[in-house]
Amino acid sequence: MNDDRISLPELALRDAPFHGRYPMKSVMCLHMKQGWYREASSLLGTRLFQCFEKAFERNGTMNLKDKLEELKEKGLEEIKNADNSKKINEIRVNLLGKKGPITEVLRGMRDLSAEERPKVGSFANAIKEELATAIAEKCEKIEIERTAKQLEKEKIDVTMPGFPVEEGQPHVLMQVIDEIEKLFIGMGFQIVDGPEVEEDHYNFEMLNLPPDHPARDMQDTFYINDRLLMRTQTSPVQARTMEVHDFSKGPLKMISPGKVYRRDTDDATHSHQFHQVEGLVIDKNITMGDLKGTLELVAKTIFGENREIRLRPSYFPFTEPSVEVDVSCFKCGGKGCSVCKQSGWIEVLGAGMVHPNVLKMAGVDSEVYGGFAFGLGPDRFAMLKYGVDDIREFYLNDVRFLSQFSQKG
């Protein structure tokens, strides 16, 4: 099948010496049958040929040149007037083909003297080349015009809507969590899941919150019975993971995202259910500077490259020192605005160095190992980042709310 596909200029170039002005790439492809090319002839071609023959016989070399000249002029005129690809192809075959007049001239050169032969030869070749070029140019012109016409016909209204490709969206909280997970996986952290119905033992006691500890007031708890509760934080996953981690196999680096529950009345800023991502790193040489650097990455990832963080003293029973972490306001850049309540800083998470009691209770030698822990709230992050002013929106699942948060990256 492919054999039928020959471009017109290509055909022209088959017979003419190659010249760089019409590289193959620039010419249009045309469908035609080889047979058609072989059989093609026209009155015009025959006439030209006869005229040339007579001249040759009568006048010898000088006239030959004139005639070739004439042949060229006439040929160029024909090419100029050709208005479709069929015509131009006929011209090409008649002028430049094997039975064409120029070929004939070249064939007849054997009768010329050795002196004249190259002169006539190069003259004829130059003419042949000139005609081939003119044909190729014309071919391309015709092709461009033809294509342009066709494209004009194919015009559509590009402003009509595209076919909708409708995808669902991840929940905005999950987008925040996913982003945090990606960051920490990149830093060699495991993702650890823990139970939502938790034992008092892990939720409080293993975190250095014995019964009657005043800090238990900070978290009002949904108890199921004396032993079980809906976890109030993702921190119990710390204790559970530390207990089973084999430190001889390397440091413990984990985050644990998930739902947590507090005995709170739902309003714009409180929800009895929200999310937390706990983070923990335990190794032999972990410093508070490492905590600072890690949290700075979190702040930059979620709130933008230009964010800074600052630490303020705070209190959590399971860390010592304990800090609150503020991020420089992403809205005003730290100058002070309504988002940061004019302070330039927004409180985003709590963190600290793991309390030796927590290590000891989990069976980790606190003289050798230490590290940091942090807990951040995706709900708070999302509220800040997107300006959501009512935490309940996250759990009511109004489609018009959910679909507002397009994923980036």
Add this chain to the structure above:
Amino acid sequence: MKVSTKWLNDYVKVDDLDPLALSEKIERTAVEVDDTYRMQDGLKKIVVGHVLETKDHPDSDHLHICQVDIGEEEPSQIVCGAPNVAAGQKVIVALPNSRIADNVKIKKSKMRGVVSEGMICALQEIGFSETIAPKAYAEGIYVLPEDAKPGDPVYPYLGMDEDIIDVDITPNRGDMLSMRGVAYEVGAIYDRKVTLSHPEVKEASDEKIEDYVSIEASEELVAPYLMRIIKDVEVKDSPLWLQKRLWNAGIRPINNVVDVTNYILLDYGQPLHSFDYDKLGSKKIVVRLAEEGEKMTTLDGEERELKANDIVVTNGEVPVALAGIMGGLDSEVVPETTTIALESAVFNGHNIRKTSRRENLHSEASMRFERGINKATVAEALDAAAQMIAELGNGQVVSGVAKANDKKAEAKEVKITLKKINKVLGTSLTEQEVEDIFRRLGFGTAFSEDTFTVSVPPRRWDIEIDADLIEEVARIYGYDNLPTTLPQGPTTPGHYTYKQKIIRQTRRLLEGAGLTQAISYGLTTAEKARRFAMEPAETTELAFPMTSDRTTARMNLVSGLLDDVAYNAARKVENVSLYEQGRVFLRDKDNDRPREVEHVAGALTGLFRKSTWHDDKLAAGFYLAKGIVDFLLNSLAVSGRIEYRATSSHEAMHPGRTADIYLDDDFIGYVGEVHPSVAKEYRLKRVYVFELNLQKIIDAPKKESIYEPVSKYPTVSRDIALIVPIEVTNQQIVDCIKKNGGAYLKDIRLFDVYKGENIGKGFRSLAYTLQFSNSKQTLQDEEVSRPFDKIKNKLKEEFHAVIR
């Protein structure tokens, strides 16, 4: 704790500091600051007025027309409705165009025809809350001291010009629940000297404490318990300076005795209690645990039934105070009281916490007992209070202190190495730098062999171990000065577990299928928890739910999604396609802890896709829901045999439009239409749902991907259309075709279903395309037609199918 910088300045110099800068420093170094303000903030043009004369308004039974000197040449005429206004009083006047509390503007006006050039104010009207304004003035205007100068701004007279820093004390920093504690902290932050006053008690020598009272108390309940007696006391209002200090701290002035106990509480952080000695009815104080069911009436008039772990202060027989929380009504100090028994003690914080939580009775005192008390100043606070009561009430302090369990408070020694400090903080602090920090905190230090032996005074009872000292060093050194680094050490691979991967992949796939992720509440009602549950299990219920709609851990996800769909429908959002991935809580009978099982569910209603210029709309329906489930299971490469079996056993589901989903004969979920009557409950039209036990899918074997060369030989298709009784299911036909199709049958696709004319009632026409192929060689005609004929025959045989 509301800290007046003016009071603070008595102990440590802060009057050269901008209050906001001081707040910021406290916040960055010690505890959070909730607010920094003056009570006068937002008020304007409120001055002292001198009431020169009053007369009754002719057209009113309660208004008075007052001529008030406001420091101008002429007195102003002000109409006032307060019952207690009288000539000669110095009062608070809001001038015309002034601003009083709540941003209210006062203008010159006429009241029943009489011009009033301003307003005489009560304390509440200039921003005092009901809880701090003295009761004596609750119903009328406030009367300023006689020496107040007419025309002066009123604020300094009332202490409203003082800068107040409201600090939010974390549970570990109970030491800062006192002015003296705050002074030490600020002294450390700024490296400034703290100068405290210490009381000198003038004791009356005529009587001894032993003549009045003796104490009996066990050490576990209270240590120490101290008591002094002040006799011949006149109970009356406190002087204004004391009242100002109290209300600036948010405490209402009551009388000189109670005010002194509150003042000392603020100053030292030591809760005190004053009894009317004569009403105690004995000369003995016995501190003990309450008897179960024992009753007493507290100061607030509530009769309380006590429990066995409540500590009570008794007169040897009956309780006279709920220790550390609230006094008894019977021994309350009243205006007639003359002899005061003053208690200063440190009760066991655990008991106090339990009692105050149970009784929901949180007082300034109980909060401090729970968080700790400076044992070094129990006696000093008592002395200071006794002396002050004596002075303000013209009484006398009886010689001596009644005591129980009194031990001298000692400094604590905590050791830490310089190396450890630097190792934990990532710093390179020198011995001098660290020592300097301890000095600023007022801690003694000795340093040898890289180790600090730090002597921590009793006022910092929160410091017990080396980590506590590291925190002190870090915060005084400044968290901003710590380096910013990332953890070094052996690398660890970061990755999801297989289960986590499948869960995330499931979410991604369903989103790709067009469902949006919902996150609903994990707590619901017991009914909703059970309703769509996929397996029999017990509910997991909260012991003390907050609201009746959040009592039980969910046992299915569809219930929550229906709530979501209903929420949308109520807001006129009718096209909803949601999914949720999360845990359900299934409890087995003899276990109190539920199993937490990962599920995934979806809910579809209305249009899944709206019609467009090129395409018809697509409504939510059973086959769409089923298609999504199929897509999910296929995409997760579940290798087992998936089967949909019609079911009418789900009560909340449409009995004719629900299928249970089986994976190799194991029930993994269902898909179908919600029962119309259930949908109606939610005010919904048709809703299609599915729920799958995702854990079972995670655990299920998956197809292995092994490369198989793409067949070079053409595939042969054959169509077959058949009419069968309506009871014959697609599944039966497909099973039959599969069974008889031979080894080269690769695919069966249902491409047409027809019911209606030309086909008898009770029948339907189904048309399938069957694809045969052989990857080894070109299929011979016979290799297709033989099984194809067999299929036709079997279909006729088994289902009486008419092949068309």
